[in-house]
Every structure is written in C-alpha cells, then in structure tokens.
Amino acid sequence: MRRFGRAVVAAALVGAVVAGTAGWAAADAQQAVTGPPPGAAAWRADTAFGHPLPDPATATPREVALFFAGLSTTEQQTLARRHPQIVGNLDGAPVHLRYQANRLAISATHDPRYARLAAPERQILAFDPRGRGQVAEVYGELDRSGHLSVVVPGSDIDAGTFDRTNDRYGTPAGMAASLRAATHGATAVIAWAGYTTPVGVGIDAATGKLAEAGAERLTRFTEGLDAVGTPDPVLFCHSYGSVVCGLAAKDTDASDIVALGSPGMRADTAADLHTDARVWAARDPSDWIGDVPHVEFAGLGHGADPTDPAFGARRVPAADAQGHTGYFAPGTESLKAFAAIATGDVR
Template identity: 60%
Template sequence: MRKLRTKRAIIATALALAAVLGAGGWAADTQTALTGPPPGSAAWTADTAIGLRLPDPATTTPAQVAAFFAGLTPTQQEALAARHPLVVGNLDGAPVRLRYHANTLALTAERDRELARTTGPALTPQDHQAARTRVERYRTLLDGGRQILAFDPRGRGEVAEVFGDLATAPRTAVIVPGSDIDLLTFDRATEPYGTPAGMARALRQATDGRTAVIAWAGYTTPVGVGVDAATEDLARAGADRLTRLLDGLAVSTSPQAPATVFCHSYGSVVCGLARPTPARASALVVLGSPGMGIGSAADLDPGVPLWATARNDSDWIGDVPNVRFLGLGHGADPTDPGFGARPLPSTGSHGHTGYFAPGTASLAAYAAIALGLGR
C-alpha cells in the first residue's frame, strides 16, 4: 500500500510538471532572491555624522526603527534620507513620508546613472537599450507625485507604491503579486489588472477611496512557469519580506485595523508561508492560487480569516494539479471546500489576471473585505 501511494505521488508530480510546461512554457533561468538589508547598509551603519549609532538594517526590528526615528528631529531625519536614500527608503518602520522623499532621491539618482549608460562607449547596443528602458521606468515613477514606499534597483528591481493616504485611511490593504512582476512590469498599460499597481488602483476605487492600498512588488518573483514557480524557495524569501513589511505598517501607520492582504497566484504561496498573525493582518484573500504551501486553512492563525476566490473557467492555473512532492508543487487547492477557506465569487472575471477587473463579483467582494465588511 505504501509503495502504491508513493507511485501515485510520483505520477502526480510528473503530471504537475507536465501541466506546468504546457501551461506557460519552461523558464530555464532560475532567479536568485534578493535578501538581507537594503543596498548601502554598510555606509549607513558606519555613518556617525549626527552623533548617534544608526540602527543596523539587518538586525533591527521595524518597531526599533520607528523608535529610533521618533527620537530624531526633522532636520536629522532629512539629512539621513539625503545621505542614504536607498536605506531610508526601504527601512520598514521609518516614517512613511520620509520614505517617499528618500525614494524620490534614490530614483532620481538611478535615473541619472542609467541616463549616462544610454551612451556609454564601453557598453553594447543591448546595454544602451536596457538603460533607456530603465530611464523611462524611473521617469514614470517620478512623475505626478507618486508615493513610492520601497525601491531597490538591484537585479530585476523591486518597488512598492501606495495609493491613498496611509496616515488617514481607516483601512489598508496590500497586494502581493505572483510570477513575472518586477520593477519594469509592476505597472503597465496592457493587462492592467494583472499588475499589482493596477489591482491596487481598482481596489481603492471600489472602496470609494476609503482604503489605502499598497502595490507591493517587494520580493523576487519567478520568471515564466518553471522550476522557480513550482518550488517554494522564492516564496520563503518573499514571506520574510512580507512579514517585515506588515510589521513596519503596524508601527508606522494608524488605521483602524491591520492590513488586508490580497495574494495573487504565486503570491498566495508567499502569504501561506508568511502565516501572518492578527497583529499583522486582518484577513488573507487568495486568487488564482496554485496552492499556498500549507495543508489547509487550519495551518494558519485562526485569528486571520482566509478567503479563497472561486477560479473562473478561463484561468489556466486550474490546469496545474494541486500536489506537493519532492519539493515540487504547492499543495492543496484553497478553493476546495475541504481546505477550510471562506469562498468568494468570481462572476464576470476572465483569465488568470481578471479578478480585480471593475464590474466583477470578485472585486466587489474584495472591496467589502478590505473595508472590514466581510463575514
């Protein structure tokens, strides 16, 4: 009997891998997760200009960061942001407005650096084009007073943007995206509701502006559908970053309740592995989920309700078997009644990225949950 179960598990894993290959095409280039403190942290910790020891970003909690900045004058805060924009702009627990300012400085500096690369004589035409692409991305992020909560130019780049006012909104929400999201794809005109920025805009509008929403592309996502998407290494690294983000929001903002976290596709694995507590999240909502890396809703904190969106018929994620074996797959389907999640409708949605589209039953349900009206 045990041999039979093992054989079935191996077959199921093979089928899952075949479905992955057929659904999106194999992505051979595996990604290395960005982990650890922000860029520039060594210079930050060595800085003694204000006569105080600066908190080590690698070991200091967001609560400790908040306490440190609370003891500084506005002039001291601004001086640190000017000297270390990439650290201050990514430091969970630092004042939100100061982070916006620091990231504006960091984006401006990176734009100027990439602008010089567009004509660099030692670079290839491909390098010049890549630099022009980044210059344009930085230009759009600097336009119109956008509120950039995090920005890291390393690798494919990471970014987080706030829609609304975190200081005054009674409720907050966080969008955690899935594969293929990074600095360049975080916000795009084509397929807008498949990006964290597009999802955030739609959710904020659906709540009539009563929710501040964070579009969070703050972890290294898989590229395409392949080994990274079928395993949990990137999700584990992302879960650590998500936990720190939520801890930072708890001490740097003052809404009526912790954030509601919306987890799309591979992002639902990140959320499952993060297992947020009631101090960090009011609820988890998964959509287009391949599994959460857990056995059932019982593996999560019972104080954080889990909602699972019914999968629409045109969502290709339904072709991926819900298995977990030898490090492949993400386990049980959260939409299965036996999983224990609260069901949400998806009427009117289409495809893997259509759940936040205006007019869908799913978006209406998300707005109610974000506002604390879900039961």
C-alpha cells in the first residue's frame, strides 16, 4: 500500500511537470527511427549476383554473416560501393567492410556536420542519417580483442553530439575512449548512439516509448556482434540508456550490464530483468538523477532505483565521480571499477 501511495504521488508530480511545460515537451517529442536505412529498395532489387540479397528488414544477423562468408573479397567490396548505407548498417556483415561502406555513406551525405566521421582513422560501424542521425564507433580492434564493451548513452545524444568536445565524459565517444584507456587497451569498446534518444527532460524521457524502440535496435546490434564472432559484450548503460538496457536485457548475450546514473530499468529487481548477465549499478552522491522518483505508474517513470540494495544489483563505487556525467572521468574509482568489469577482473 505504501508503494502504491508513492507511485500515485510520483505520477502526480511528473504529470504536473509535463502539464506545466506542455509547450516544450510537445515540441521536443521524438519519433523513433526504426527499420533499415534508406537504400533498402535498391538493395532488394539488385540481382547482379544472380540471386536475392538478404533482406535487411527480415534477415537475421547470422544469415547475413553466412551470406557474406560465401562472397569473394571483390564481391563484398562491390556491394559496399554500390549500397554503402545498407552494408554499413547491416548487422552480421564483416566489420572492416562496414567501416569502408560507412566512409562512403558519410561522404555521400555532403553534410558538414558529419564530415569528421569520414576521417580514415575512424572506425564507424554504423551510420544512419535519418532523423537526428545515429552512429556507432569502434575503439580498438573489434575482431582481435578478447574483451568487448558497448556504451549505451542517454538523452540528447545523436550523430552530431555523440563525440562533442564539451562535457566529454557525458558522450558515448568520450566514455568509450576513457574506458579503453583505463583498460590499457585490453578491451575493444563501441560507442553506440544507435537509437533515437529523448531531447531534454520532457515526456519522452519520462516514458519508455523510445527505450522500447532502442531495445530492439540494441538487441539486433548485439546479435550482429555475436554473428561475426566477437566476445560477449559488457553493456555500460548511462541514464536513459539504462532503460534501454533494462528492456533489452533478456534478449542480449551480455556478460555484464552496468547501469550508471539510472532513472530505473523498468524492473523491480535485477532478477526481473531475466538475464544471465551480472547486473551492476553506480550513482555518485552529486548526481541529480537521485532526486527523480524511482517508480513506474501509468507509463510514467522507470521503476526501482538500481542502486537500492533491494534491487539486487552489485554496487559500483562512485563516491568521487562528479554530477550526472562524471563516471568515466580519469582517476575516479568508478572508472577503475568499470575497467575491472570490462576485462573480467572481478567476480
């Protein structure tokens, strides 16, 4: 009964905030980008090899991997040049072929916002220009590393902001680079801005609509990694990204799921995530997310606080991290713990 009362109060508070800011909340509402990227129709119509190409909307990543394994290097590169947007985003396609295709796709946009992503040293594993843009970048050698981590970000992240230089450790690129450095290169890390994130603190951030779409994309992405033979990933899920990870948990092969600065994972307990992964949680004392009501009622809010002992996650020390985006800052005990989790050095 007490829990129900807290839920009613929390829902009333969230409702009051949304009602009082209805103008900006409605203006910032996001439409989730789903399905294959532009170019799918031309890909499906291509019969140059005498047989249909795997449908990007229905083929599983393992089916995609088997298809490319049957092609010669020349045939693979022909497809990358002819259909860069599809090959660059096709989970299960060879990693280095996706890098090549995405350089072509980014250059073809002629959009100055994305020009930096086409630099030859960058390893762009996914690029989708629709909406605010989505991107995934690899740090390290994905096909040779014995460990793999994936950073799943929260609100206000897209292809234009995922590697911004201000608030560096609040971006997936900054988090990924810092984590790899902290492991002394022992793990490959992917900065995955692969779903439509909320903008600001509006209705999108208070509900699970975008997280549900993001969870489907994250699940397929991790299936694609598995199809090309990478290690089971550790998911580092920041803020609203932890809602995405909570919804995807039962369908990924992650070895560990780390929720940091989390508003909730849409579960009452770690057991309710229905995953074999070890579940970890971190929140520093100065993180404003601690003031958010950790309940879910009538679709508003994201449920229990993962750092609450009753949730059942393993607690990551984070006393010296600063604010909502300081968990990956060099020298913090949270980053040291993350590096140990990423390399399997904790039990």
